Amino acid sequence: QSVLAQPPSVSGAPGQRVTISCTGSSSNIGAGFPVHWYQQLPGTAPKLLISGNNNRPSGVPDRFSGSRSGTSASLAITGLQAEDEADYYCQSWDRSLNGFWVFGGGTKLTVL
Amino acid sequence: QGQLVQSGGEVTKPGASVKVSCKASGYIFTHYGISWVRQAPGQGLEWMGWISGYNGKTNSAQKFQGRVIMTTDTSTSTAYMELRSLRSDDTAVYYCARDLLEWDVVLNGYTNWFDPWGQGTLVTVSA
Numbered sequence: 001q002s003v004l005a006q007p008p009s010v011s012g013a014p015g016q017r018v019t020i021s022c023t024g025s026s027s028n029i030g031a032g033f034p035v036h037w038y039q040q041l042p043g044t045a046p047k048l049l050i051s052g053n054n055n056r057p058s059g060v061p062d063r064f065s066g067s068r069s070g071t072s073a074s075l076a077i078t079g080l081q082a083e084d085e086a087d088y089y090c091q092s093w094d095r096s097l098n099g100f101w102v103f104g105g106g107t108k109l110t111v112l
Numbered sequence: 113q114g115q116l117v118q119s120g121g122e123v124t125k126p127g128a129s130v131k132v133s134c135k136a137s138g139y140i141f142t143h144y145g146i147s148w149v150r151q152a153p154g155q156g157l158e159w160m161g162w163i164s165g166y167n168g169k170t171n172s173a174q175k176f177q178g179r180v181i182m183t184t185d186t187s188t189s190t191a192y193m194e195l196r197s198l199r200s201d202d203t204a205v206y207y208c209a210r211d212l213l214e215w216d217v218v219l220n221g222y223t224n225w226f227d228p229w230g231q232g233t234l235v236t237v238s239a
Contacts (some may be wrong), residue, residue, distance in 0.1 A: 038157075089156065100171075100173050101222070
């Protein structure tokens with residue numbers, strides 16, 4: 001069971017908007033640690049999609065955006081495209097124990 | 113920008129060890145750390161530990177303490193991850209990722225992200 005909770009799957013039709021939630025606790029997201037998002041296309045390594053809650057690296061379309069509130073964060077994808085079909089993971093730091101990086105369990109996005 | 117290239121896949125037996133390499137290029141190796149993340153078949157991402165490229169300091173997830181050894185060779189800008197006493201449930205793709213190791217003194221923790229990632233190394237543990 002992952003420290004950060006994500007829905008196992010979401011889906012949407014081309015052109016639609018979807019959101020993926022990432023729920024943590026007072027020792028990670030709720031403590032103020034930023035949330036980062038990664039996209040993993042089938043058979044490839046994860047790729048940074050959003051850093052520091054809502055910052056897009058160069059080359060990432062502005063259809064992708066992130067937000068954080070309280071103990072949760074969200075990734076929104078607008079104007080859904082077929083090539084967005086992938087697994088999405090959130091990540092943050094957890095300061096319990098000696099501190100460690102934590103990931104969400106991942107969300108499979110299906111473009112209908 | 114930076115690029116990480118990992119060693120090839122390995123097939124090994126339970127109880128043995130495996131050592132995966134991760135060669136960095138395109139950035140100053142000693143200015144960053146390297147984190148190791150694994151992904152079991154059909155599963156999510158699991159952070160294993162990090163090593164500083166500057167001074168070799170390491171930190172690992174409690175689950176792997178005593179079983180994982182992370183090292184670096186700054187002369188070749190290469191990081192290594194050795195996992196010992198392998199079990200069948202260690203079968204996974206192992207990734208290295210550049211880790212800025214940016215400590216926030218107010219939050220008392222790390223705030224950076226992982227970028228870029230290596231291509232992954234499949235380690236298969238089977239009798």
